[in-house]
Amino acid sequence: MSRKKGRIGSSFDDFLKEEGIYEEVTARAIKRVIARQLDALMEDQGLTKSELAKRMKTSRAQLDRLLRRNCRTSVEII
Secondary structure (H helix, E strand, O other): OOOOOOOOOOOHHHHHHHHOOHHHHHHHHHHHHHHHHHHHHHHHHOOOHHHHHHHOOOOHHHHHHHHOOOOOOOOOOO
């Protein structure tokens, strides 16, 4: 008896929506991706946080909040 490979049940996105946390989880994932990209940029270009904040026309404190993995900075602020 052969079984077709395929999806069983709903998608992970559907699960998150059913739990009412889809937007929160998506926003947190976006923030983490942006933070990793900024970390990589700083390393590649040898930038300090102060230099990057100046280029972004923001404060170092705001950049620090963005780079902290456990901080709940809103994606809209970014």
